Amino acid sequence: MTFYDRDDELAALETAGDSPGHDFYVVYGRRRVGKTELLKEFCADRPHIYFLAAQEAEHRQREKFVEQIADSFGDRVPRIDGWDDAFEYLGDRLDSEHRIVVIDEFPYLVEANDSVPSYVQAFVDEQLRNTDSMLVLCGSSVSTMESEVLGHESPLYGRRTGQIDLQPFSFRQARDVISYDIKEAIRSYSVTGGTPMYLTLFDYDQSLAENIQRRILSPTAVLYNEPEFLLRTELRNPARYMSILEAVALGHTTPNEISGATGIDPGPLSKYLQTLRRLRLIDREVPVTASGKKSKRSQYRVADEFLRFWFRYVEPNRSSIEEAPSIVFDGTIKPDLPSHVATTFEDICQEGIWEAIRRGDIDPYSEVGRWWYGEEEVDIVGLAPDDDRILLAECKWTAEPVGCSLVESLRTKAESVRWGSGTREEQFALFSKSGFVDGLDDEVGDNWSLVTLEDLEAFLAAP
Structure with a gap:
């Protein structure tokens, strides 16, 4: 290798x-x-x-x-x-x-x-x-x-x-391996994640669809049973852990939701979640403005992109994949993949912000993460307590250019993010796969940044 x-x-x-x-x-x-x-x-x-x-x-x-x-x-x-x-x-x-x-x-x-x-x-x-x-x-x-x-x-x-x-590769590091263009590289990374073995099993002279079908959906492929193998090497009885990972990958992110989806009582569930965190298979998140240990608004997510992909698409469809993998890809994975990639895109945008901070290309923020309260959510919030400055950003992996409606939505959400003083400095950013409608940059103020995929690639390029 x-x-x-x-x-x-x-x-x-x-x-x-x-x-x-x-x-x-x-x-x-x-x-x-x-x-x-x-x-x-x-x-x-x-x-x-x-x-x-x-x-x-x-x-x-x-x-x-x-x-x-x-x-x-x-x-x-x-x-x-x-x-x-x-x-x-x-x-x-x-x-x-x-x-x-x-x-x-x-x-x-x-x-x-x-x-x-x-x-x-x-x-x-x-x-x-x-x-x-x-x-x-x-x-x-x-x-x-x-x-x-x-x-x-x-x-x-x-x-x-x-x-x-030793950590999996970040997206920036994985770009040395993934030879697709930036859009396809993000889609590919959402499948393999940053684990070197998974990255190098893909053939980047083939399309992503071909790689998924040949390297993951084939019952003879190494990656077809990989998560199950990993869990069996770490755990004596992995069945319940697999059901938890599947539930989280399918969008059940709070302890109550996971308990409901798996049928595991909250008491035992907390121990299973601790074990999965210790094995670095899931992460616990709290809103970036909250205290990590004290907050009761925690959510869980599968910590690895490949595991998230596998438990979202492969594990629930094992029987169908054995019979007709191409039908599973065309009918289940392909139409839903943009939703899966959108989560990865948020993480990559956050990585781009950290890289820009390290290089001094944008103002510094000591904390960067997600924020949510009730039904409201902001994809990325950056906090600079010493300067009473906050960054609020949304990331859109959509087929259409971003327009004024998202600008107004983010301005409204900003009022709900209770942090800092009443005179805090607010900076805004929009990240978009498909760019922005004509004239949008003229309608927003100097405290707004409109970031295309090309801009994001520049953030992540080796210095």
Whole structure:
């Protein structure tokens, strides 16, 4: 697989690996985000030991680990009776020759023996810190990495010299992979999201419709069962979690709505939602003007575009897809896709605003997010408390150019957004897929910005 982007993460690893003294890095993140590719790119031109743990008997894991060490140093494989001996052997060899030591899927070792973090602690404290070598622990089980490696109750707490929480690509980063024009790229990103594996499975010489049908709707395609596979690797009984994800993807976003759609009582539901948040499969949102912990106006959303697409279109139609995938695409997905893409478009517009703030192209805002109250909603609201300034923006993924009606609607909504003083400065922005009616820019004031897809692409272009 081609290695894309990750320049900042790679630079951080290279700086640590090339600096004198020991380093202990932790790399973690959801499955498929490219952790292994990042580490392989980092290790490519450096002396290293790369060990990929597996779900197998503890003694076999340990034997393979020792075999990797022996092979790296040209040793005969020694007899090792426990993890303490294995790490002591590694430390003895690092005394004479430095190495980058990567243990990938570290949670599998912890699953087989929960004392492994203590053995690693002893290795770091007593041997690694006296070398110029580097240890990297990597894992896809975010909850295990955060509790058993990064958590304050872990034996390894406070010993790391750096960590990388690897995230899916933003839309701007994904543009290096998606070679469609800006409009089609947004539509494509709404299907794959920013997960590198999903992005690179699409063939951008083919149309988006062809990619969806061949890479997702085909029962033999990798992505056809991907979400179910991911959930089964993380959860023993994924059925209820799948029903929750489907409900949220179909627009049931409040706890009461999710409970009604799934039949799960509110008490147990809260625990399921916490688990899905811990696995980074759903996000909890509150209005940008509200306190995150205290607000009772929370809504949930599927955290990944591909999962949102899959639970919206694939999971509810599995039987039909098995029989006639093209009919499902033409009759169900194609006519509804603009509604699905509209949510992604809002997120990309928000990303564009943050990029413009970072570059100093627009006035700064310390918080940017959605706002809603009752039936009223504003797609993007930016808050600048120190300057008593607010930004209100709407994003329209429609076939028709935006006109005066949306301007008046947003002005009216602004009165409902209670924030700041009575003399606050108000800035407005409209983002439109299909542009704006002639003369609209002459009818709005200087505090309005009309943003086309071409303008948005310029916001997101590499500096």
